[in-house]
Amino acid sequence: xxxxxxxxxxxxxxxxxxxxxxxxxxxxxxxxxxxxxxxxxxxxxxxxxxxxxxxxxxxxxxxxxxxxxxxxxxxxxxxxxxxxxxxxxxxxxxxxxxxxxxxxxxxxxxxxxxxxxxxxxxxxxxxxxxxxxxxxxxxxxxxxxxxxxxxxxxxxxxxxxxxxxxxxxxxxxxxxxxxxxxxxxxxxxxxxxxxx
Numbered sequence: 001x002x003x004x005x006x007x008x009x010x011x012x013x014x015x016x017x018x019x020x021x022x023x024x025x026x027x028x029x030x031x032x033x034x035x036x037x038x039x040x041x042x043x044x045x046x047x048x049x050x051x052x053x054x055x056x057x058x059x060x061x062x063x064x065x066x067x068x069x070x071x072x073x074x075x076x077x078x079x080x081x082x083x084x085x086x087x088x089x090x091x092x093x094x095x096x097x098x099x100x101x102x103x104x105x106x107x108x109x110x111x112x113x114x115x116x117x118x119x120x121x122x123x124x125x126x127x128x129x130x131x132x133x134x135x136x137x138x139x140x141x142x143x144x145x146x147x148x149x150x151x152x153x154x155x156x157x158x159x160x161x162x163x164x165x166x167x168x169x170x171x172x173x174x175x176x177x178x179x180x181x182x183x184x185x186x187x188x189x190x191x192x193x194x195x196x
Contacts, residue, residue: 003036003077004036004037004038004074004077004078005035005036005037005078005079005080005194006030006035006036006037006038006078006079006080006081006082006194007037007038007040007071007074007075007078007080007081007082008023008026008027008030008037008038008039008040008081008082008084009040009042009081009082009083009084009085009096009099010023010039010040010041010042010084011042011043011083011084011085011086011092011093011095011096011099012043012084012085012086012093012131013043013093013095014086017172018086018131018165018168018172018173018174019084019085019086019131021172021173021174022084022129022131022173022183023039023084025180025183025184025187026082026084026183026187027039029184029187029191030191033191035191035194035195038074040071042095042096042099043093043095045067045068046066046067047066047067047068047095047098047099047102048064048066048068048098048102049098049101050062050064050098050101050102050104056104056105056108056109057108057112057113058113060105060108060109060113060115060116060117061105061109061117062102062104062105064102068099068102071099072105072106072117072118075103075106075118075155075156075157076117076118076119076122078124078157079123079124079125079194080124080125080126080127080157080190080194081124081126081127081152081155081157082126082127082128082129082190083096083126083127083128083129083148083151084129084131085128085129085130085131085144086130086131086132086133087130087131087132087133087140087141087144087166089143090139090140090141090142090143090144091143091144091147092130092143092144092147092148096147097147100147100150100151100154103151103154103155104154105117106118106154106155106156107154110156116156118155118156119156120156122156123158124155124156124157124158125157125158125160125161125190125193125194126152126155126157126158126159126160126161127159127160127161127162127163127186127187127190128144128145128148128152128159128161128162128163129162129163129164129165129183130144130145130162130163130164130165131165131168131173132164132165132166132167132168133166133167133168133169134166134167134169135166135167136166136167140164140166141164145162148162160190160193161186161189161190163179163182163183163186165179
């Protein structure tokens with residue numbers, strides 16, 4: 001298998017809805033540009049909760065062996081990560097938060113042990129797309145953005161692209177022409193950057 005350059009994390013449990021549609025647009029664009037990628041539909045994956053056992057604070061690695069385990073190496077070797085998540089209670093989905101918590105292993109290796117288990121000098125680019133069903137309100141995307149800022153810091157990836165989509169209960173991402181154009185524009189910039 002070719003080296004995976006971009007990790008796409010679909011954090012929605014719903015099949016064939018907004019996040020899946022957006023993930024498919026991203027996949028098609030990367031395929032068109034001959035960029036290798038892998039989609040992680042995390043609600044189909046076995047990813048255990050972090051239980052604060054302290055193992056990573058002593059070793060820099062997570063003791064839990066599950067479908068998250070190979071992702072550590074993929075984050076390290078990647079050129080970038082794209083996360084697509086629905087908005088639940090002003091935040092990301094529960095399964096995505098579980099995945100984020102498990103990157104404590106990277107965080108501990110860097111900031112506790114001072115022996116990074118991820119290459120801190122490698123340039124990586126990140127994108128976060130948040131999908132909300134309701135009309136816009138002040139805090140709609142704030143909680144998720146805070147979590148994503150920490151996540152991308154943990155995986156040593158510069159989060160340069162943040163896209164927020166709301167009102168999907170009224171107008172789906174599939175039918176939202178303005179959003180699709182904005183997504184296309186951001187993907188073009190993302191791809192240009194990872195190829196530079």
